[in-house]
Amino acid sequence: METNYKIIGGDGREYGPVTLDELKTWVRDGRVGRQTQVWRSDMGTWIAAIQYQELQPDIGEVKAAVGSDEMETVGFWPRLGAYVLDQVALIMLSYLIFGIPVRVNATTFDLSQLFGMRFLYDTILSTVYYVGLNGYFGATLGKMVIGAKIVNLDGSKIGFLKAFLRMLASFLSGIIFCIGYLMVAFREDKRGLHDLIVGTRVIYKR
Numbered sequence: 001m002e003t004n005y006k007i008i009g010g011d012g013r014e015y016g017p018v019t020l021d022e023l024k025t026w027v028r029d030g031r032v033g034r035q036t037q038v039w040r041s042d043m044g045t046w047i048a049a050i051q052y053q054e055l056q057p058d059i060g061e062v063k064a065a066v067g068s069d070e071m072e073t074v075g076f077w078p079r080l081g082a083y084v085l086d087q088v089a090l091i092m093l094s095y096l097i098f099g100i101p102v103r104v105n106a107t108t109f110d111l112s113q114l115f116g117m118r119f120l121y122d123t124i125l126s127t128v129y130y131v132g133l134n135g136y137f138g139a140t141l142g143k144m145v146i147g148a149k150i151v152n153l154d155g156s157k158i159g160f161l162k163a164f165l166r167m168l169a170s171f172l173s174g175i176i177f178c179i180g181y182l183m184v185a186f187r188e189d190k191r192g193l194h195d196l197i198v199g200t201r202v203i204y205k206r
Contacts, residue, residue: 001041008037008046008153012162012199017041020054027058033154034059035071035189035201048189071155071203074148076185079202082142089141090129094122130167135160147205158200169194 005023006016009031016039018026026032027049034050049055098121133140138149138157150158150166158166173180173193180193191201 004041006039007032007049008199012152024055024058027055031154032059036154037199071151071201073190074146074202074204075190076182078146078148079184082140082146082148085142085145086129086140090122090126093129094125097125098122127164127167131160131163134158134166135163143202148202149205150200150202153199153201155203162198162200166194166198166200169197172197 002019004017004019006014006018007023007026009015016023023032023038032038032049032055034048036049037046038049038052038055039046040052050059098118130140134150135158137144138151143149150163152158152162170180170192173183176193183196184190184192189201195201
């Protein structure tokens with residue numbers, strides 16, 4: 001039986017199955033990079049294209065023709081630092097836009113309502129911040145400071161929809177005792193659970 005292949009494209013969707021010759025054509029066309037996730041029918045698992053011996057000559061030729069396409073992934077501690085910077089930025093923005101909650105007339109004061117509304121405003125602000133910056137620039141202010149950006153597996157821009165889905169997935173990484181975030185420290189590809197869910201990774205800008 002002929003061996004077939006599938007890939008995860010830059011949009012996070014699955015393409016294939018195709019033959020080896022067709023896959024090599026995708027490599028030469030730039031649809032498959034060194035770190036593109038590829039599935040082979042006789043293996044039944046997804047690994048980076050560069051790990052397939054039959055693809056290395058073609059990927060090497062593309063690399064020589066267009067320059068190095070190696071993307072250096074960002075580790076746990078720099079990403080943690082970027083996260084802290086983002087939280088500081090959000091606190092400052094929240095203060096500048098909404099101000100510090102003030103005491104109102106004692107007869108109408110409702111602490112739960114006051115802080116409930118503030119939580120809602122801050123959630124909206126956080127959503128606009130992460131989706132807007134990641135969708136347009138591929139990086140929040142924190143990631144810009146450390147020279148990092150979020151990309152699809154093939155290195156392409158994630159866009160606003162992927163940025164929104166990644167933000168939702170990050171909630172899952174957090175609520176399971178932050179295990180989704182800690183995966184960055186222990187996985188070889190330095191991808192968190194939210195990266196795995198939506199098909200992204202964090203790399204240093206070139």
